[in-house]
Amino acid sequence: MAQSGTLRSRGKPLFGEAVAPCPEKTPDLAAELNRRLREKYRNYERAALRLELRGDYDSAQVLRRAAGRARLLRNRPANDRGMG
Numbered sequence: 001m002a003q004s005g006t007l008r009s010r011g012k013p014l015f016g017e018a019v020a021p022c023p024e025k026t027p028d029l030a031a032e033l034n035r036r037l038r039e040k041y042r043n044y045e046r047a048a049l050r051l052e053l054r055g056d057y058d059s060a061q062v063l064r065r066a067a068g069r070a071r072l073l074r075n076r077p078a079n080d081r082g083m084g
Contacts, residue, residue, distance in 0.1 A: 034074050037070055051063065
């Protein structure tokens with residue numbers, strides 16, 4: 001009979017991989033996420049510039065707006081993010 005906790009067979013989880021404990025590296029993780037966001041919005045801005053050079057201004061504007069939204073995500077506490 002299965003216990004009320006995680007289902008296990010011989011010490012191993014029955015479904016999926018065992019979850020490894022995550023070390024507390026919050027400052028490093030925040031820096032890495034900020035770096036990835038910065039890379040993402042810079043890529044969007046470069047792609048928008050290429051589209052403008054080709055004359056596709058509407059698509060370039062969409063990418064610039066996406067870059068602006070990604071830029072706003074940086075260093076913002078989770079409780080400040082609104083739904084609109």
